[in-house]
Amino acid sequence: MVAEPVDVAVIGAGPAGLACATRAAQAGLSVVLLDEQETVGGQIYRAIERSDAQRREILGPDYVAGAALAAEFARSGAAYVPNASVWQVTRERSVHYLKDGKVGSFEAKRVVLATGALERPFPIPGWTLPGVLTAGAAQILLKSAGEVPMEPPVLVGCGPLLYLLGWQYVRAGVPIRALVDTTRNDDRWRAKRHLLSALRAWPDLRKGLQLIRTLREAGVPIHEAADDLRIEGAPGEDGTERAHALSFSVRGVPQRIEANVILLHQGVVPNTQFSWSLRAAHRWDDAQLCFTPQTDSWGELDVTGIFVAGDGGGIAGAKAAQAQGEVTALAIIAQLEAIDQATRDRAAGPLLRRLADARRIRPFLDSLYRPRDENRVPQDDVVVCRCEEVSAGEVRRIVALGCEGPNQAKSFGRCGMGPCQGRMCGLTVTELIADARKVPPASVGYYRIRPPIKPLTLGELAGE
Amino acid sequence: MNSAVANEADVLVIGGGLHGSSSAFFLASRGARVTVLEADYVGRHASGVNAGGVRTLGRPLPEIPLALMSREIWHNIVETIGDDAGFVASGQMKIAESEAELDECRARVALLEAHGFAHEKIIDRASVLELEPALAPHVTGAIWVEQDGYALPYRTTAAFRRAAQAREAVFHEGTPVQRIEQRGERWYAQTPSGTFSAGHLVVTAGAWAGELAQQVGEPVPVYPEGLMLMVTHRVAPFCRSTLGATGRPLSFKQFDNGTVVIGGKLIGIADLPGRHGEVDFARLVRSANTVVDLFPHLRHLGINRAWAGVEALTSDSLPVISPSRRASNLTYSFGYCASGFQLGPGCGKLVSELVLDGVASLPLDAFAIDRFGAVATA
Numbered sequence: 001m002v003a004e005p006v007d008v009a010v011i012g013a014g015p016a017g018l019a020c021a022t023r024a025a026q027a028g029l030s031v032v033l034l035d036e037q038e039t040v041g042g043q044i045y046r047a048i049e050r051s052d053a054q055r056r057e058i059l060g061p062d063y064v065a066g067a068a069l070a071a072e073f074a075r076s077g078a079a080y081v082p083n084a085s086v087w088q089v090t091r092e093r094s095v096h097y098l099k100d101g102k103v104g105s106f107e108a109k110r111v112v113l114a115t116g117a118l119e120r121p122f123p124i125p126g127w128t129l130p131g132v133l134t135a136g137a138a139q140i141l142l143k144s145a146g147e148v149p150m151e152p153p154v155l156v157g158c159g160p161l162l163y164l165l166g167w168q169y170v171r172a173g174v175p176i177r178a179l180v181d182t183t184r185n186d187d188r189w190r191a192k193r194h195l196l197s198a199l200r201a202w203p204d205l206r207k208g209l210q211l212i213r214t215l216r217e218a219g220v221p222i223h224e225a226a227d228d229l230r231i232e233g234a235p236g237e238d239g240t241e242r243a244h245a246l247s248f249s250v251r252g253v254p255q256r257i258e259a260n261v262i263l264l265h266q267g268v269v270p271n272t273q274f275s276w277s278l279r280a281a282h283r284w285d286d287a288q289l290c291f292t293p294q295t296d297s298w299g300e301l302d303v304t305g306i307f308v309a310g311d312g313g314g315i316a317g318a319k320a321a322q323a324q325g326e327v328t329a330l331a332i333i334a335q336l337e338a339i340d341q342a343t344r345d346r347a348a349g350p351l352l353r354r355l356a357d358a359r360r361i362r363p364f365l366d367s368l369y370r371p372r373d374e375n376r377v378p379q380d381d382v383v384v385c386r387c388e389e390v391s392a393g394e395v396r397r398i399v400a401l402g403c404e405g406p407n408q409a410k411s412f413g414r415c416g417m418g419p420c421q422g423r424m425c426g427l428t429v430t431e432l433i434a435d436a437r438k439v440p441p442a443s444v445g446y447y448r449i450r451p452p453i454k455p456l457t458l459g460e461l462a463g464e
Numbered sequence: 465m466n467s468a469v470a471n472e473a474d475v476l477v478i479g480g481g482l483h484g485s486s487s488a489f490f491l492a493s494r495g496a497r498v499t500v501l502e503a504d505y506v507g508r509h510a511s512g513v514n515a516g517g518v519r520t521l522g523r524p525l526p527e528i529p530l531a532l533m534s535r536e537i538w539h540n541i542v543e544t545i546g547d548d549a550g551f552v553a554s555g556q557m558k559i560a561e562s563e564a565e566l567d568e569c570r571a572r573v574a575l576l577e578a579h580g581f582a583h584e585k586i587i588d589r590a591s592v593l594e595l596e597p598a599l600a601p602h603v604t605g606a607i608w609v610e611q612d613g614y615a616l617p618y619r620t621t622a623a624f625r626r627a628a629q630a631r632e633a634v635f636h637e638g639t640p641v642q643r644i645e646q647r648g649e650r651w652y653a654q655t656p657s658g659t660f661s662a663g664h665l666v667v668t669a670g671a672w673a674g675e676l677a678q679q680v681g682e683p684v685p686v687y688p689e690g691l692m693l694m695v696t697h698r699v700a701p702f703c704r705s706t707l708g709a710t711g712r713p714l715s716f717k718q719f720d721n722g723t724v725v726i727g728g729k730l731i732g733i734a735d736l737p738g739r740h741g742e743v744d745f746a747r748l749v750r751s752a753n754t755v756v757d758l759f760p761h762l763r764h765l766g767i768n769r770a771w772a773g774v775e776a777l778t779s780d781s782l783p784v785i786s787p788s789r790r791a792s793n794l795t796y797s798f799g800y801c802a803s804g805f806q807l808g809p810g811c812g813k814l815v816s817e818l819v820l821d822g823v824a825s826l827p828l829d830a831f832a833i834d835r836f837g838a839v840a841t842a
Contacts, residue, residue, distance in 0.1 A: 088745055096745060279740065402622075404637075408505060411512055411618035414721075419697055419768055450769045451743055458696065459763035461745070462752040 002105070006032050006079075008332055009095045009108035011086050011274070014042020015066070015318045016310025017114030018073045019325030020332075025078035027333040032079040032106055034086055034097055036454075040070050042116055043136070044318045046143040055146055058172045060164075062207075062318070063143070069322065087452035089113070089274050091303050098456055103463065110305050110332045113275060114325060117268035117311040120290075120371060121428045122157060123378040126231025127264060128386055131243030135165045135265035142168060152177040153261040154246050156229065158369045162265040163211040170218045177259045179215055180248060182266070182372055184225040191368035198364035205361060225250055227374065231262055266371035269427060270312045276449040278303050284442035287366045288315055289376065290427055291446055297352075298331035299324060307332070315366075320358035323351045376428065377435045384432065385425040387418020392432055399436040406430055406447045419455070422447040473499040473634070475819055476653055476662035478641050478676065479669035481511035482617070482805065483797050485624035486812025487666055489545065492631035494820055499660055500625075500633060501653060503640035503672070504739060507621035510670055510804070513741075513773040515693050515715050515727045516617045517706055518806045520583055521556045521609040522572075524782060526830035527807070528581055533826060534810025535611060544809070546630075547623035550616030552720070555705040558607040559592065559599070559758070565710040566605040573607060584609055598702040600758050614706050614717050617805060624812070636660075641669075644679055646791050664793045664819050671736060671776040673784075673798035677833065682790045685779040685836050686799045690732035690741030690772035694748060697766040698722030702759070714754050723768065726751050729802055732772035741772030775802045778836075785811060785831040787818055795819055796833055 010021045013035035021033040033040075041048040045066025056064050073080075081099060088096040095106045119136045126132065135155060141147040142165075152175040155166050162179075169176055198205055216222060226248040234244035245258045272282065275293035280301040282291040292314040299307040309328040310321035327348055334344040378384065380393030390413055395403075398412040406422070406429045409415040415429060416422035422429070426447050434441040475491050477484045480502030488498045502508075518538050520531040542548050560566035566586075573584050587608045593599060595608070625635060636657065643654040644665060651665035667676050671688035678684075699722050706717040713728035730751055733742040748770060756763045778784065778799040788794035795818045797811055804811075817824045 088743075091742075279738075401626075404505065411507065412622070417769070419766065421769065448771075450771045451745065452767055452770065455766050457764050457766050458752045458756055461749055461767060462756050462763075463749060 003094060003107040004105070006030050006106050006108050007336060008032070008110045008112065009034065009093075009106045010112040010114055011089070011095070012042060012114035012116055012310070013037065013040040013080075014044060014114060014116045014310060014321065015069060016116070016312075016321035016325035017042065017112065018069050019322040020112050020114060020309050020329045021078040022069075022073045022076040023326045023329035024332055025076040027329070027338045029333065029336060029338060032081060033073075034081045034084040034095065036083070036085050038082055040073060040080070041066055043140065045070065046140055051143070055143075058168055059143060060168065060171070065318075085454035087454040087456050089278060089306070091278055091306075093305055098454065098460055101460055103456070103460055109336060110307065112307045112309055112328055112332070113312055114310045115271045115274060115312045117315055118271045118423060119265060120267050120269045121424055122264040122266050122375060123382050123384050123392070123428050124229045124231065124375055125379070125382055126233060126243065128383050129231055129233045129241060129243040130236070131260050132231055132262045132264060135162050135263045136268070138263050139165045139168070142172070148172060148174045149261040151260050153263045154178050154180060154257055154259040155263050155265070156180045156182075156226075156246060157264055157266040158183045158371065159265055159267040160208060160211075160365065160369070161268065163208065163215065165263070166215045166220065167211040170214055170220070176215070176220045178221040178223060178257050180226045180229075180246060180257070181222060181224045182226050182229070182375065183369065187368055187370060190370075191364050194363035194367055198361045201357065201361035223248070223250055223255060226255075227372065229375065266375060267369055268311065268315055270314060272312065273421065273423060273449050273453050275301060275308060275312070276446060277451060277453060278306060280306070282446065284440065285314065287363065289371065289431075299328040300331065316359050316362055320355050323355040323358065327351050327355065377431050378428070384428045385415045385418065387420050387424070388414040388416070390415040395429060395432050396436050399433055403433070404437065405433060405445050407445075409433065410447065416447050421449060421453070471499065471658060471660040473497045473660070473662040475499070475664045475666060476501065476651060476660055477666045477668060478644070478653060479667065479673065479798070480506040480625065480635060480637065481509065481668060481670055482507070482621045482624065482808035483511070483670075483800070483811055483815075484666070484668035485621055485628055486808045487668055487797065487815040488633045489624050489628040489631065490813045490816035491819060492628050492633040494816060496820065498628065498633040499662065500628070500635045501639045501641050501655060501660060502635065502637045505637045506625050506635060507618045509739070510691070510773045510775045510802075511621045511808070512618040513693070513771060514617045514691070514805050515717070515725050516550075516614045516805065517556070517715060517717070518551060518613045518615050519556050519609075519706070519803075520612055520806065521558055521607060522708065523803070525579060526782060528576075529826050530807055530810050530814070532583065533813075534807050537809035537813070538615070538806070539611070541809070545623050545627035547619070547627070549620040549623050551613060552615070553611055553613040554717070555595070555608065555610045556612035556708070557592070557595065557705045558708040558710055560604045560606060560710045561602060562711065563604055568710055569605065569607045583611070596703055596705060596707070598759055598761065600760060612706065614719070620808070624808070641676070644676055646794070649793055651793060664795070666795045666797065666815060666819060668797045668815075670798055671734065671774045673776060673796065677796065680788060680790050680794065682788065682833055684784055684799065684833060686776050686784070688734040688736045689775050689777050689802070690734035691727070691775045691802050692730040692732040692741075692743050692748060692770060692772045693725055693727040694751070694770035695768050696724040696726070696762070697768050699724065699762070699765055702761070707758075709754060709758070712750070712754050714751065716755065716758075724762070724765070726755055734772070734774045736774065739774070741774045743770045743772050745770065775800075777801045780836070783807075783831055784833050785814060785828050786833040789832075789834045
């Protein structure tokens with residue numbers, strides 16, 4: 001493996017990565033942007049350069065906003081490596097990737113992790129049945145291929161992405177069986193404390209209210225304050241069990257909706273696989289119920305020369321990610337001495353204000369759409385680690401045997417040791433162990449994440 | 465050092481790896497009151513993350529009696545500690561890939577026979593392929609040890625710990641020992657959670673043991689290495705025995721769940737103060753090549769994870785299993801040079817003999833702490 005030298009390697013072509021790579025390249029640095037997809041845009045602007053007018057009309061103005069960013073990146077002079085999955089970043093800033101079955105490497109002076117967010121696991125009874133998808137996955141199908149469910153779906157959970165998907169389905173003429181919302185009145189009371197600061201982000205707030213109003217006006221049945229969620233299975237045409245109905249209760253009254261497609265969502269969390277694998281310091285964010293990497297105000301980790309930009313450093317959305325990508329680029333440009341610190345600070349001023357503005361709505365949203373305890377720390381019979389099929393009860397059993405954290409859970413019972421490397425179960429297992437031990441999640445910690453972060457075969461590593 | 469020491473025991477064991485847990489188990493089984501101090505958690509480092517080879521095959525001559533004695537315990541592991549530790553007597557095989565390599569194997573077996581050891585046997589190409597039909601056809605023969613196998617490292621260490629606890633041994637995790645000191649005959653160990661004291665001290669601290677021996681004034685040429693392993697996704701069963709190669713480094717086994725663990729003394733990066741082993745993928749390329757040469761059908765098998773455990777290596781590739789030559793009531797057992805897993809049960813027993821009887825039931829001269837001569841102190 002001969003590594004190519006480069007000033008800046010940016011991983012992830014969402015808003016943070018695009019903005020960062022563009023700004024750094026405009027300053028004359030040699031920049032490479034690596035991304036897993038065929039085209040730029042990340043999850044939020046997925047396939048933005050390929051979407052036609054009809055799809056843009058369905059997906060709405062927040063999606064179309066990505067087109068300008070993508071165009072500016074294309075003109076910036078930054079190198080772009082699509083279809084590249086980065087499987088290891090070292091503390092010495094080697095970036096190893098796989099493209100078309102071949103491994104390659106960059107030696108970067110600075111590395112920017114702009115790997116965005118993942119959907120939070122939603123471990124309820126039946127969540128692993130065929131026919132159950134995350135809302136995010138369904139939305140990616142809509143953005144990249146214009147695909148919609150074959151049968152009317154039930155949308156379950158809470159959070160902006162869930163309502164946005166519903167709104168997009170309505171605009172696409174897709175019938176929705178129901179929206180089953182887990183948000184309750186006490187969530188609204190809690191959120192009201194943050195309303196004043198959220199009001200300064202009034203356009204975002206208004207947009208959110210409009211989404212739900214559109215669903216109501218379209219006649220989508222909306223059930224609020226749902227708890228005791230359970231997905232029921234039944235044999236499908238080929239005899240295997242698949243999702244057949246959602247049962248839940250509202251203020252103690254049992255409800256049941258038959259549906260073969262169930263879309264779950266309860267928010268997104270930072271994708272921290274790289275920052276954990278680099279052994280960077282992380283902190284538990286009790287408002288967002290997740291770990292976030294600790295950085296300075298420019299996004300630099302406690303691993304020299306490695307930065308995090310965008311939702312990977314804490315969920316704040318696309319506008320914040322874009323501003324943060326530019327802020328990080330400025331820090332790097334100054335570190336590599338293309339500008340002095342005063343120039344950096346002058347240029348960063350308006351960006352930091354934009355970043356602060358974009359973050360103002362978060363305490364309100366985090367509070368309003370805080371996923372319920374019962375939907376994060378499941379009952380015993382629910383599978384938490386899908387790869388190795390480890391149930392919540394099994395995790396509780398090994399805690400009773402003396403398992404104090406996720407890494408011992410791996411060793412005790414293979415939890416988190418499957419192909420997804422704990423991406424799907426990490427936060428669930430942390431919170432489950434914390435709950436069983438009656439200690440805060442921060443003192444339980446997280447899985448040690450080991451490379452390869454993305455799939456790599458023996459033959460590919462062997463260079464065949 | 466504060467004089468009010470509440471944490472009294474007969475024996476203080478520093479290091480809660482397999483050797484510490486096994487030593488604690490055998491000591492406690494004979495009625496000693498044992499306290500184990502572990503800096504991280506039990507089985508965190510080499511003991512919990514090694515390849516799990518239960519291997520007498522290929523050991524240096526002085527280790528062979530110990531390995532054969534330990535093998536007896538492995539074959540009675542359920543009766544001993546009440547857990548099967550995931551032990552499977554799958555056999556271990558060291559493959560020759562050319563006539564010259566097979567000659568090397570023959571010479572090795574002849575040497576062992578001259579010393580009266582008959583556990584390693586030469587098998588021909590046909591027998592190799594009969595035992596392991598998925599192997600590439602270029603193999604020429606092998607050394608075969610039928611009674612070797614593999615076990616689950618973390619489970620083994622945890623099972624020894626639980627068995628020791630059932631015999632009243634006390635384990636303190638997250639309790640790193642900062643200083644050891646002898647006053648009169650008694651030993652004292654300072655930790656952030658207080659001072660522990662016992663009549664006898666046992667040091668089973670792996671890569672971190674050198675620092676403690678240094679404190680006693682008997683430095684050992686022991687250095688840490690990050691030994692790398694990788695594990696694949698699950699694949700249908702195709703290989704029963706644990707494999708090594710003669711001409712190139714390899715340790716290879718398929719576990720019951722279908723995953724394949726690949727290693728073979730691959731040196732990564734050891735961060736001793738950071739208590740972490742780091743992977744160097746460039747050096748794993750060679751193992752990947754070896755594996756796809758021997759099992760071409762694994763070319764498309766995904767690597768799930770690669771990691772490194774921090775091991776203690778010595779200048780002569782043998783461990784230190786020895787009473788102190790400088791102080792009384794002090795016993796060492798460390799520096800197993802990435803081959804200590806199989807020896808864990810047996811050496812725990814030998815340590816208990818050194819502590820309680822003053823002498824072990826097998827000769828340990830080759831493992832004496834003063835065998836290295838003058839060592840430059842760091």
